[in-house]
Amino acid sequence: MATTTTNPTLSTFEAALDDLGVESTRTTVEDFATTLDGIVRDPAVGVSLPFDVEYPDSVTVDPTPADLERAATGVTPASYGVANYGSVLLPSTDDGAELVSLYPKLHVPVLRASDVLPDLPEALDRFGDAARAEDLSAIVATGPSATADMGKLVLGAHGPEAVHVVMLDE
Amino acid sequence: MSKGRGDKAAEIRRLMATEGPAIEENTKGFNRKRQEAVADLENYEELRDRAREIKEDAIDRLPELIDRLREAVEDNGGHLYVADDAADANRYIRDVAAENDAERMVKSKSMTTEELEVNDALAEDGVDVVETDLGEWVVQLADETPSHLIAPAIHRSQESIAELFETVFDPADPPQTANELTSFAREKLGERIRDADIGMTGANFVTADSGTMAIVTSEGNARKCAVTPDTHIAVTGVEKVVPSTDELSPFLELLARSGTGQALTAYVSLLTPPVDSPTVDFDDDETPLSERDSDRDFHLVLIDNGRMAMREDDQLRETLYCIRCGQCSNSCANFQHVGGHAFGGETYSGGIGTGWEAGIEGLDTAAEFNDFCTGCSRCVNGCPTKIDIPWINTVVRDRVNRGKEPEGYDFLVEGLTPDEEPGGLDLDKRLFGNFETLAKLGSATAPVSNWLADTGAARWALERVAGVDARRDLPEFQRETLVEWFGNRVSTVSDPTREVVLYPDVYTNHVQVERGKAAVRVLEALGVSVRVPAVRSSGRAPLSQGMIATAEDHAHDVYGSLAEYIDAGRDVVVIEPSDLAMFDGEYERFLPEASAERLGEHSYEIMEYVYGLLENGADADALRAGDGDEVAYHAHCQQRTLGLEAHTVAVLEDLGYDVLTSDVECCGMAGSFGYKDTYYELSMDVGDDLAEQFSTPETRDRTVVASGTSCLEQLDALLSRPSTHPVELIAP
Numbered sequence: 001m002a003t004t005t006t007n008p009t010l011s012t013f014e015a016a017l018d019d020l021g022v023e024s025t026r027t028t029v030e031d032f033a034t035t036l037d038g039i040v041r042d043p044a045v046g047v048s049l050p051f052d053v054e055y056p057d058s059v060t061v062d063p064t065p066a067d068l069e070r071a072a073t074g075v076t077p078a079s080y081g082v083a084n085y086g087s088v089l090l091p092s093t094d095d096g097a098e099l100v101s102l103y104p105k106l107h108v109p110v111l112r113a114s115d116v117l118p119d120l121p122e123a124l125d126r127f128g129d130a131a132r133a134e135d136l137s138a139i140v141a142t143g144p145s146a147t148a149d150m151g152k153l154v155l156g157a158h159g160p161e162a163v164h165v166v167m168l169d170e
Numbered sequence: 171m172s173k174g175r176g177d178k179a180a181e182i183r184r185l186m187a188t189e190g191p192a193i194e195e196n197t198k199g200f201n202r203k204r205q206e207a208v209a210d211l212e213n214y215e216e217l218r219d220r221a222r223e224i225k226e227d228a229i230d231r232l233p234e235l236i237d238r239l240r241e242a243v244e245d246n247g248g249h250l251y252v253a254d255d256a257a258d259a260n261r262y263i264r265d266v267a268a269e270n271d272a273e274r275m276v277k278s279k280s281m282t283t284e285e286l287e288v289n290d291a292l293a294e295d296g297v298d299v300v301e302t303d304l305g306e307w308v309v310q311l312a313d314e315t316p317s318h319l320i321a322p323a324i325h326r327s328q329e330s331i332a333e334l335f336e337t338v339f340d341p342a343d344p345p346q347t348a349n350e351l352t353s354f355a356r357e358k359l360g361e362r363i364r365d366a367d368i369g370m371t372g373a374n375f376v377t378a379d380s381g382t383m384a385i386v387t388s389e390g391n392a393r394k395c396a397v398t399p400d401t402h403i404a405v406t407g408v409e410k411v412v413p414s415t416d417e418l419s420p421f422l423e424l425l426a427r428s429g430t431g432q433a434l435t436a437y438v439s440l441l442t443p444p445v446d447s448p449t450v451d452f453d454d455d456e457t458p459l460s461e462r463d464s465d466r467d468f469h470l471v472l473i474d475n476g477r478m479a480m481r482e483d484d485q486l487r488e489t490l491y492c493i494r495c496g497q498c499s500n501s502c503a504n505f506q507h508v509g510g511h512a513f514g515g516e517t518y519s520g521g522i523g524t525g526w527e528a529g530i531e532g533l534d535t536a537a538e539f540n541d542f543c544t545g546c547s548r549c550v551n552g553c554p555t556k557i558d559i560p561w562i563n564t565v566v567r568d569r570v571n572r573g574k575e576p577e578g579y580d581f582l583v584e585g586l587t588p589d590e591e592p593g594g595l596d597l598d599k600r601l602f603g604n605f606e607t608l609a610k611l612g613s614a615t616a617p618v619s620n621w622l623a624d625t626g627a628a629r630w631a632l633e634r635v636a637g638v639d640a641r642r643d644l645p646e647f648q649r650e651t652l653v654e655w656f657g658n659r660v661s662t663v664s665d666p667t668r669e670v671v672l673y674p675d676v677y678t679n680h681v682q683v684e685r686g687k688a689a690v691r692v693l694e695a696l697g698v699s700v701r702v703p704a705v706r707s708s709g710r711a712p713l714s715q716g717m718i719a720t721a722e723d724h725a726h727d728v729y730g731s732l733a734e735y736i737d738a739g740r741d742v743v744v745i746e747p748s749d750l751a752m753f754d755g756e757y758e759r760f761l762p763e764a765s766a767e768r769l770g771e772h773s774y775e776i777m778e779y780v781y782g783l784l785e786n787g788a789d790a791d792a793l794r795a796g797d798g799d800e801v802a803y804h805a806h807c808q809q810r811t812l813g814l815e816a817h818t819v820a821v822l823e824d825l826g827y828d829v830l831t832s833d834v835e836c837c838g839m840a841g842s843f844g845y846k847d848t849y850y851e852l853s854m855d856v857g858d859d860l861a862e863q864f865s866t867p868e869t870r871d872r873t874v875v876a877s878g879t880s881c882l883e884q885l886d887a888l889l890s891r892p893s894t895h896p897v898e899l900i901a902p
Contacts, residue, residue, distance in 0.1 A: 065453070102393050120419045150328060
């Protein structure tokens with residue numbers, strides 16, 4: 001499953017993230033906890049990940065709403081990446097992935113490196129199947145939240161002011 | 171009548187001074203970024219075609235799609251309500267609020283809810299409605315209306331927002347910088363969102379197959395409004411329904427690009443409500459999110475409010491293809507100077523605003539700002555769904571004209587009103603729309619007519635009665651028309667390489683006769699046999715005034731006169747770009763398809779034609795060479811829309827001229843627009859950018875060259891040095 005660094009879709013994704021000012025880190029299942037520990041700002045909260053990985057102790061998994069409000073970082077799974085836009089597709093789940101990705105100032109989406117798709121139509125194609133079959137809701141998130149309404153571009157409006165994408169080689 | 175015009179002129183003057191500078195800076199910024207973002211997209215035209223196709227299909231099948239959507243939403247556990255009008259929608263929304271004992275509702279920006287004035291309706295029940303989009307919140311705090319479809323507070327500067335926050339909240343440490351203002355707003359709004367009982371959003375698109383709504387935002391407020399309170403009401407127009415999620419991507423790829431020049435906005439929420447996210451009470455420090463319940467209530471309110479009738483209207487239907495990106499506002503020179511508070515109706519503003527207001531509010535509301543569209547067509551190439559926005563504006567103008575009762579002063583214009591047009595037409599419209607008749611009369615009686623028209627008494631009367639601004643120089647009619655001049659001479663070409671008909675547009679024929687003579691000399695010098703027959707005017711002047719029936723009548727006559735020449739193998743060469751744009755565009759609506767195509771295919775702009783001749787081996791030495799002469803060139807709006815600017819530049823450069831091209835949106839004159847006393851100052855304000863560009867140390871000594879009649883007139887008014895048509899420059 002491990003992908004080589006020469007994968008053009010992944011390089012496009014990394015370049016697009018870079019253009020958006022979004023940091024990205026690739027890691028393995030074994031190194032995941034250590035890697036994540038180095039990325040999150042305290043206090044950090046997260047929702048369970050559909051990957052075979054362990055969270056570091058620094059992240060409170062399945063937080064209470066009060067934990068969430070105090071959190072500086074939210075870690076959530078992403079279903080896909082969209083290479084050309086540097087977007088991640090964030091599924092809304094009943095353990096609060098949408099809220100955890102939205103309220104803290106730093107959002108860390110975690111996705112499989114192999115789930116980076118070349119373009120938006122492909123990502124929407126997969127989303128559509130899930131929307132029809134399971135009423136799935138998701139967010140196509142591209143960079144941090146931003147506003148230009150106050151006279152200049154400001155990062156971090158209602159949502160996160162920073163995003164750090166973690167790609168997992170399984 | 172004149173009092174109304176005076177009030178409007180005063181309002182325009184006020185907005186140009188107060189809101190204009192911020193609007194100009196912001197819209198031009200969006201526009202620049204759009205051009206870059208679109209250039210990055212390899213399949214841009216393909217996406218536009220696809221978006222158009224999806225919209226045509228969706229509007230065509232709308233009733234069926236709404237039925238499918240209802241099924242999907244109800245299967246998911248939500249409610250769908252189709253409201254006939256604003257009152258119906260508001261009643262439903264108030265009922266939902268009452269059932270939930272709602273004290274506060276938080277809203278994310280939605281023009282559709284502006285259309286309903288839902289905030290006022292809820293306020294009557296004591297519900298505190300808070301806008302959460304930062305720009306919309308500013309507008310709400312200031313008790314204003316949005317001035318742009320996607321950037322509601324575009325008219326406000328950072329300083330004025332800082333002052334507003336200080337006045338409203340009187341904070342101990344008033345925020346000043348954009349960062350401080352943003353955090354201040356985020357904090358205030360964050361408190362209100364967590365205490366809200368209901369969240370309300372719009373929806374940019376709704377898919378019939380799954381009941382999924384796509385909501386596009388950058389700030390993340392729509393996400394918070396949709397999932398923080400446990401009741402979500404989404405409100406949108408029926409026209410936003412598309413068949414399936416597969417159809418979303420062209421729109422999503424075009425929407426932000428066309429509006430703000432971003433590739434994608436930060437968030438596209440694809441919500442298939444009721445969503446699975448647990449409901450949240452931030453004081454709860456006991457229950458993990460996974461154990462909290464996600465019992466949510468969802469209502470989708472689709473509003474008709476005139477849209478289904480627009481669907482049945484062959485001319486207004488296209489308006490429903492609008493995805494509200496705001497491109498037609500950003501690319502419009504007039505909008506850039508006055509914004510949506512002048513160039514807008516009850517709700518919608520900008521180029522497409524006329525179509526919306528005509529369909530939703532009625533012709534009276536649309537009439538208030540319809541004249542701001544000069545038909546320059548600069549918005550046409552940027553519309554993501556390829557809506558012919560100027561045409562919609564012309565149709566609305568025509569309907570406004572027809573809806574009017576005849577006014578006084580009819581005796582003054584007896585004979586100026588063709589049978590096709592209603593008697594109630596505004597006098598200024600009738601005057602400009604029948605310019606051909608005036609021109610004929612003017613030439614026949616020149617120079618007396620020119621002298622007479624220029625007297626103080628005549629100017630006073632023209633302004634008082636017909637709204638022709640006395641500060642404008644009037645065109646000087648030539649005694650000998652181009653057609654007459656041509657008829658009295660002998661051709662210099664014996665063995666022609668090609669044969670053309672030079673179209674004698676009304677201005678070239680009666681006023682700018684010299685550019686017509688120059689065109690004949692250039693063509694003949696390149697070995698082309700020329701004829702200049704008497705042909706009726708293209709109909710551009712009546713079309714600009716919304717006199718569609720008259721314009722159509724001209725189209726039939728023009729085609730009738732030219733068809734025979736085309737059949738005989740002659741090309742049609744046109745000097746005036748706005749007339750070529752008619753042949754190429756609007757004539758499709760007036761003539762049988764084959765006729766319009768035939769004329770369009772065989773018609774060329776004069777410099778485009780010269781370019782073609784030179785490319786095909788004609789001898790450039792026969793023309794007047796530049797030898798490094800420096801020129802400042804301003805292309806005509808419609809010429810640029812047609813992609814014809816490059817030909818003129820190439821010909822001039824080939825001949826050795828040093829060409830500098832203007833990069834402003836428009837000269838501001840726009841046909842009759844700049845003559846009207848209501849718009850004169852706006853016209854000059856728009857033109858200032860061009861004047862400035864041609865007055866810098868690098869440009870001020872350059873010979874000024876422009877392609878359009880209006881542009882030449884405006885440049886003459888703006889600059890102290892004369893301007894000329896490129897063909898006059900190169901004529902031997």
